[in-house]
Amino acid sequence: MTRLASYEKNEGKKNEAIGRYFRSDYIGWQVLKSIVSGTICFLIIAAGYVVYDFENFMMDIYKIDLLEYAQGVLKKYVIVVGIYAVITYIVFAIKYSGARKNLKTYAHNLNKLSREYNNVE
Numbered sequence: 001m002t003r004l005a006s007y008e009k010n011e012g013k014k015n016e017a018i019g020r021y022f023r024s025d026y027i028g029w030q031v032l033k034s035i036v037s038g039t040i041c042f043l044i045i046a047a048g049y050v051v052y053d054f055e056n057f058m059m060d061i062y063k064i065d066l067l068e069y070a071q072g073v074l075k076k077y078v079i080v081v082g083i084y085a086v087i088t089y090i091v092f093a094i095k096y097s098g099a100r101k102n103l104k105t106y107a108h109n110l111n112k113l114s115r116e117y118n119n120v121e
Contacts, residue, residue: 004109012106015099023100027092034088038081046073 018026050057 004106004113011102015102015106018096018099019103021096023093023096026096027089030092031085031088035081035085038084039077042077042080 021029
């Protein structure tokens with residue numbers, strides 16, 4: 001009974017929040033959030049790079065093929081955000097399965113405790 005109360009107080013709240021979602025909904029939502037945050041980070045880093053080397057960037061802007069440059073930046077963006085999304089998918093799939101396993105164990109222990117109380121009466 002002490003283990004159940006400890007679980008409810010600590011891990012249980014987090015696992016219960018995760019357990020309310022279907023697996024695909026939970027993981028999809030987390031991947032979507034990571035894509036948005038990855039996009040923001042990529043834009044901040046790209047802007048920092050341009051600002052850092054602004055003089056050379058402005059001098060080279062007339063020499064480079066802008067379409068080719070934009071394609072290169074887009075390829076880098078897709079690679080970075082894609083890798084970030086895959087890592088997020090793996091991490092949250094593992095987290096979701098662990099939470100579901102803990103919730104099943106918790107439910108089993110609650111049923112066991114309930115049977116013990118019913119046998120005493």
